[in-house]
């Protein structure tokens with residue numbers, strides 16, 4: 001196992017109380033595994049991604065642990081977490097377009113970033129990775145503003161993986177792209193994994209059909225909790241959780257994506273995470289709900305590598 | 315980049331053109347014979363000069379010529395550096411009075427602007443870093459920036475000059491001195507310069523500190539800062555980047571504040587009877603010397619335009635984005 | 646939204662302190678003169694009296710009551726600030742809305758005009774105007790100040806309008822045939838009302854500072870007493886050298902207090918309206 005997340009709880013502090021955005025999520029990631037993380041907007045995907053690399057000022061680590069390569073990550077301590085960042089855990093942000101300092105030439109920025117982490121810049125390696133993503137080497141002498149959107153995205157992908165992290169988190173990096181560019185990004189990420197630039201990866205998207213092209217395993221979240229986790233083909237072809245089933249059936253055809261038919265096909269809205277009522281959080285919208293659903297359904301491994309949190313599936 | 319400068323120069327050119335035109339127009343809009351009425355209102359030092367002035371100014375205004383020729387003539391004399399003759403200090407040409415005063419004004423303005431900008435930016439950046447500093451620097455800065463220049467000047471003149479008697483409170487140098495390149499004179503000059511400079515510096519300082527603090531906090535929350543933090547870059551590097559980028563809007567801010575700073579210098583000079591343009595303007599207003607006033611106006615406009623242009627050049631040097639021609643500073 | 650803003654407003658110390666100071670001074674300026682039966686320029690007798698029981702702020706070299714002047718001066722100062730700031734805000738809004746919403750050549754021209762007035766050194770323009778035209782009522786002074794202070798407001802309002810113009814609800818209104826004027830008044834202005842308020846407050850403070858400079862160089866209103874004029878007279882009659890600190894300290898402190906309170910209240914309001922700043 002590269003990564004083990006155990007009963008992780010991360011809340012947002014707000015004036016009205018804590019938003020329980022990540023409420024007891026457990027899962028593992030093997031070497032070389034790519035995990036697709038899916039679910040409606042607001043279900044806590046970004047929160048999980050941030051929890052693994054950098055909590056923002058309003059988030060607090062309430063409980064649970066994260067173990068990467070056998071070491072427990074001090075995720076609640078911003079300073080202690082620093083040595084792990086970039087080298088062990090890295091991130092391709094949602095905002096690739098603005099992720100680079102606009103007033104530094106890219107090459108110089110990369111060098112300063114590496115020096116600040118006491119790493120030597122291996123120029124040959126950097127060049128070969130630029131070649132791999134088909135970026136001309138002279139981009140290093142340019143300012144970010146001189147690059148096109150696609151070039152900036154590829155540059156950020158190269159920077160984030162330069163130190164061969166064990167875990168890479170990619171949060172909604174394809175959302176703003178057209179379909180052919182999305183494919184290219186997915187191919188590049190796969191290439192990074194196959195070449196060993198990254199050991200394992202969490203690919204976050206609200207677009208489950210895209211996840212299917214890349215991920216070995218898909219994890220579906222609902223309202224801050226894990227709903228279902230299984231090999232990609234199982235999730236797509238034989239989902240057990242009612243929520244996943246609705247998600248999949250609302251797709252016109254797996255692998256095809258229609259702009260207006262993503263994860264919007266399920267009637268109703270997710271519950272507020274401010275003071276969620278006990279019990280299954282999906283039960284207001286669940287067609288199969290029954291009395292037992294007033295209790296929290298624990299995640300159960302119904303078959304090998306297939307975890308479902310639903311009373312009906314167990 | 316060429317487009318950027320082209321646009322800027324066009325604006326400055328138009329501004330100057332408008333200033334000269336207004337300057338030409340305003341006296342002509344006054345009812346009656348402007349020369350006669352101005353001479354009547356002015357306090358001319360020597361009565362026998364009245365007649366000479368009347369002849370001279372009727373000639374200068376050239377009222378018998380068609381208006382467009384009058385207008386062109388005024389540009390002609392402007393390019394010859396002829397601003398007319400002062401009524402108050404007859405028969406000294408206005409241009410002479412102004413060129414004598416300008417060095418004193420610049421000696422106050424340039425150091426106080428540059429130093430307050432540099433120190434204020436540093437202070438603001440420090441304030442953005444530490445809560446303790448933020449809670450002290452910020453309130454003090456707000457008080458300073460809300461203080462009228464002239465009042466701080468008056469307080470300092472009173473406190474340091476009258477009550478404690480450490481500094482002289484009037485003039486550019488002591489009455490007993492004659493300007494010369496001796497140490498004694500330079501020290502005297504410096505001693506007279508210090509208080510007006512300090513009061514200008516302090517008021518301006520507050521604004522820069524507040525501005526820098528706000529911009530840098532904004533920069534520290536920007537995407538690139540978040541990305542660097544996620545990659546474990548030390549705060550030192552992120553702050554360096556943020557400061558560097560926050561300086562850019564502060565340079566633009568400098569251009570925007572020039573008018574206020576010049577105004578501050580003018581009234582500060584008046585408080586200290588410092589022999590710069592401010593004191594000259596006060597004399598012009600008190601003695602109704604409109605020619606002197608108009609000359610001072612054009613000098614100040616021209617000075618501010620030149621300063622704006624210098625700031626534009628600096629901006630292009632500091633912001634690479636304007637150089638690669640992909641984006642410009644706010645016009 | 647409204648109640649939420651109120652919730653934070655009554656809990657924001659900066660806003661409360663700033664607004665409190667302004668209200669107290671405004672109250673003195675508005676009500677105070679009714680309790681002073683003599684005009685502020687009247688010679689009440691004793692000259693150069695330090696502050697005391699009879700004359701709270703003392704008297705000047707002419708034997709004028711400085712408290713009376715201060716109270717009337719506050720009133721003028723507030724008037725010039727509000728009027729000058731108001732005029733500047735209105736011009737800035739008209740120019741900014743038009744340029745930002747209409748775009749095209751209207752934008753080009755207005756932008757050029759804005760930039761020209763922006764680089765002109767305000768005080769220099771004002772002393773030329775004031776000296777020649779010479780109408781010196783407080784209202785006239787405010788008008789001139791307003792006419793020169795609007796450019797930066799216009800610029801930022803233009804930028805905001807520009808970004809609002811592309812929003813759905815504006816498109817919707819446009820598609821349903823609503824005229825530009827109505828769209829600006831009904832859709833765009835309400836959406837930046839908090840921003841407009843902040844702009845006005847800054848212009849208010851700025852106008853007071855400029856007015857004090859004008860007063861000081863002898864271009865203040867001739868038919869009124871203002872805090873700036875008190876400073877001008879104190880300087881002209883050598884109050885500093887005579888040690889009459891009560892002549893020039895209170896009016897300057899008054900201006901600083903008003904402007905500082907306005908700025909601080911502005912920061913507080915910004916935090917109230919802007920959730921991002923709130924959490925800091």
Ligand SMILES: Nc1ncnc2c1ncn2[C@@H]1O[C@H](COP(=O)(O)OP(=O)(O)O)[C@@H](O)[C@H]1O
Pocket residue numbers: 012013014019021039040041042043044045046047048058273
């Ligand atoms: N800064 C915040 N303060 C309070 N609640 C937040 C904050 N950020 C996110 N949330 C809440 O946390 C939940 C999960 O958000 P997020 O992780 O961003 O979801 P996703 O990435 O799946 O769309 C949402 O209900 C959201 O409203």
Ligand code: SF4
Pocket residue numbers: 241242243280281282283284286287288289290292293297309310311312313
């Ligand atoms: S636990 Fe009950 S409510 Fe929840 S998904 Fe399963 S059946 Fe539906």
Ligand SMILES: [Mg+2]
Pocket residue numbers: 042045046047172
């Ligand atoms: Mg998200």
